[in-house]
Amino acid sequence: MGKAEKTRQFIIEQAAPLFNKQGVAGTAISDIIKATNLAKGGIYGNFSSKEEIVMEVFDYIAEEEKLNLRKVTATASTSVGKFEALFKYYSRFPRDQRVAGGCPMLNFGVEADDTNPGLKKKVSELVLYYESRIAKMVQYGKDNGEFEQDWDERKFAIKMFTMLEGAILVSSVLGHNKQMLVVLEALREEIKQHSL
Template sequence: MGKAERTRQFIIETAAPIFNRKGIAGTAISDILEATKLAKGGLYGNFSSKEEMVMEVFDYIADQEKRRLKAITAGEATAIGKFEALFTYYARYPDGRQVAGGCPMINFGAEADDTNPGLKKKVSDLIRYFESRIEQLVQFGKDTGEFRKDWDEKQFAILMFAMLEGAILITGMMNNNKQMLVVLDFLRKEIKRHTK
């Protein structure tokens, strides 16, 4: 990686938690300049606009989220073990976050909904990725004989993802994880109901 690429990556990594915490509209270019200690020319020499920076920041965050999801489940050999590893992680939320500032799908999605079709697509793609990983875990459990073959993995993936995202939002608002623990208990029971 050359100097220009390293500088660009440094800007993206430095800007990611700022955009995730303060929002797109709430983040001024001066916030990024202060955090990176770069001059305006250094910033605009790497990005043509704030919009371009936001898109690349979200790509970086999405990659971090995907890596985190894989890492959480990697050490488990069974589908049930992989689900339990996820639930253990979410029970401690927001500990272990790769990028500070809460869930980027909620944060960026709320701002992109009606104003930024390109960013909305990126957030939608990340949501689909998370749902597909849940589907794959259910299918893995079916293939290994842990789960009943008639379990609808697509429906469960939508249910699990929506419940976790809702619980993440509430956890942040209430400053406690009481609702998250209720959601995780429900999901554990749902998995047990489909276990052979």
């Protein structure tokens, strides 16, 4: 990685928690200048606009989130174990976060819904990625004799993802994970119902 690429990456990494916490509209170039200690020319020498920074920041956060998901589930060899590893991770929310400021899918998704079609598309792709990973975990369990063959992995993936995102929102607003723990227990129960 050359000097220009390193500077660009540094700006992205420093801007990520700002956009995730303060939002796109709430984050000014002056905030990025302050966080990076770079001059305005240092920012615009690497990015043509704030919009370009936002898109690159979301790509960076999305890759961090995907990496984290793979890391959390890699510790287990069974599908049930992978789900339990995920549930253990989510039970610690909002304390354990890869990028400060809460869930980037919620933060960027709500803001981009009506104002930024490009960013909305990126958020949609991340949502579908998460759902596909959950569906693959169910399919993996079906292939290995852990789950009933007639369990619809796509419907469960949509349900699980949506329940977790709702619990993340409520946990963030209330500042505790009581609702998250109830959601995780409901998901565990459904997994048990389909286990062999």
